[in-house]
Amino acid sequence: MRARQIRPNVYWVGAIDWDRRLFDALIPLPDGTSYNAYLVKGTRKVALIDTVDPSMTHVLMSYLQDVPDVHYVIANHAEQDHSGSIPQVLAKYPNAKLVTTPKGKDLLMALLLIPPDRFVTVNDGETLSLGDKTLEFIYAPWVHWPETMLTYLREDKILFPCDLFGSHLATSDLYVSDEGQLYEAAKRYFAEIMMPFRTSIEKHLERLNSYEIAVIAPSHGPVHNKPSFILAAYRSWVFDPPRNIVVVPYISMHGSTQRMVEYFVGALADRGVVAKQFNLAAVDIGKLAMALVDAATLVIGTPTVLVGPHPNVVYAAFLTNALRPKIQFVSVIGSYGWGSKAVEQLTAMIPNIKAEILPPVISKGFPRQEDFNSLDSLANIIAAKHKERGFA
Numbered sequence: 474m475r476a477r478q479i480r481p482n483v484y485w486v487g488a489i490d491w492d493r494r495l496f497d498a499l500i501p502l503p504d505g506t507s508y509n510a511y512l513v514k515g516t517r518k519v520a521l522i523d524t525v526d527p528s529m530t531h532v533l534m535s536y537l538q539d540v541p542d543v544h545y546v547i548a549n550h551a552e553q554d555h556s557g558s559i560p561q562v563l564a565k566y567p568n569a570k571l572v573t574t575p576k577g578k579d580l581l582m583a584l585l586l587i588p589p590d591r592f593v594t595v596n597d598g599e600t601l602s603l604g605d606k607t608l609e610f611i612y613a614p615w616v617h618w619p620e621t622m623l624t625y626l627r628e629d630k631i632l633f634p635c636d637l638f639g640s641h642l643a644t645s646d647l648y649v650s651d652e653g654q655l656y657e658a659a660k661r662y663f664a665e666i667m668m669p670f671r672t673s674i675e676k677h678l679e680r681l682n683s684y685e686i687a688v689i690a691p692s693h694g695p696v697h698n699k700p701s702f703i704l705a706a707y708r709s710w711v712f713d714p715p716r717n718i719v720v721v722p723y724i725s726m727h728g729s730t731q732r733m734v735e736y737f738v739g740a741l742a743d744r745g746v747v748a749k750q751f752n753l754a755a756v757d758i759g760k761l762a763m764a765l766v767d768a769a770t771l772v773i774g775t776p777t778v779l780v781g782p783h784p785n786v787v788y789a790a791f792l793t794n795a796l797r798p799k800i801q802f803v804s805v806i807g808s809y810g811w812g813s814k815a816v817e818q819l820t821a822m823i824p825n826i827k828a829e830i831l832p833p834v835i836s837k838g839f840p841r842q843e844d845f846n847s848l849d850s851l852a853n854i855i856a857a858k859h860k861e862r863g864f865a
């Protein structure tokens with residue numbers, strides 16, 4: 474593939490990773506991903522914005538084969554999927570300077586053992602002239618690490634936000650061609666990577682309102698040549714109140730909790746509440762994370778294992794706590810044989826979720842009519858709470 478022109482003298486020089494199926498040894502990538510780097514050629518200087526994952530350095534280096542000089546390598550973010558090829562680029566261009574935030578310098582020195590004399594650190598709002606093109610650096614801590622910054626190419630009105638507005642989506646299309654597919658991939662990405670930093674992103678979105686943006690060129694997934702689509706999606710995910718949705722991650726060993734979850738999900742549907750059921754025995758954790766973006770309530774279903782919740786449920790609770798969704802209400806349903814501390818243990822595992830705990834429903838053995846009545850009551854409470862708060 475050739476370098477792909479976005480604007481005169483601005484090129485995509487990234488790598489498409491069709492086969493990658495796991496990120497950070499944790500996050501499923503059903504649609505692969507890409508590591509996007511961009512070459513900006515000014516009349517006086519040339520800058521490379523971000524690099525690619527070390528597994529695909531050879532792809533980036535093939536684009537740079539006929540580029541005699543790169544004066545600046547811009548590191549928006551130190552995570553290795555973008556920074557991992559910097560050492561090879563700096564080796565090819567011995568006079569190039571690595572431009573990043575002071576925190577970025579600290580991290581890049583630690584992660585990639587880059588010597589301090591290769592760096593130029595920039596302040597928030599500082600600019601770098603390439604001649605007829607000007608790069609402006611916008612600090613954006615916590616998208617996705619504390620050192621992150623965005624780069625704005627003033628003359629062409631292109632925002633290079635690295636992870637922000639990205640999507641794990643391998644495609645040969647330079648620009649977004651299927652908004653439905655992009656929405657799904659970008660929401661999954663937001664849920665898994667960005668949701669924990671929602672309050673930081675709020676401030677960054679507000680700040681970006683003062684920039685005229687014609688193109689958003691993230692470092693994963695296709696380029697947004699109609700940026701209003703992804704900006705509107707992010708505003709909705711970040712600012713909108715939660716919706717009339719209950720997420721029910723659960724597991725069942727001998728069918729009791731399964732029966733309770735099935736009954737409860739039906740009871741919610743009967744009351745006009747949307748329920749999303751996820752069996753944790755074979756879940757795509759990304760789908761669960763996506764459902765948490767909009768949900769108002771979390772109801773965890775668990776049997777009792779050694780007096781506590783099932784380990785798969787512990788994992789889901791830990792992950793949900795880490796992702797910090799907008800959840801307002803939490804409950805637990807499930808079963809036990811001779812004794813259970815599952816409710817106490819699970820609710821203690823989600824301190825980041827500032828939610829009201831609703832009455833749990835725990836059945837001794839297989840659920841009986843009184844348990845189904847309790848599930849109806851819980852569904853009534855949730856429907857009433859959602860209505861009272863205006864969650865639609």
Ligand code: FEO
Binds near residue numbers: 555636692693
């Ligand atoms: Fe795509 Fe936080 O790295």
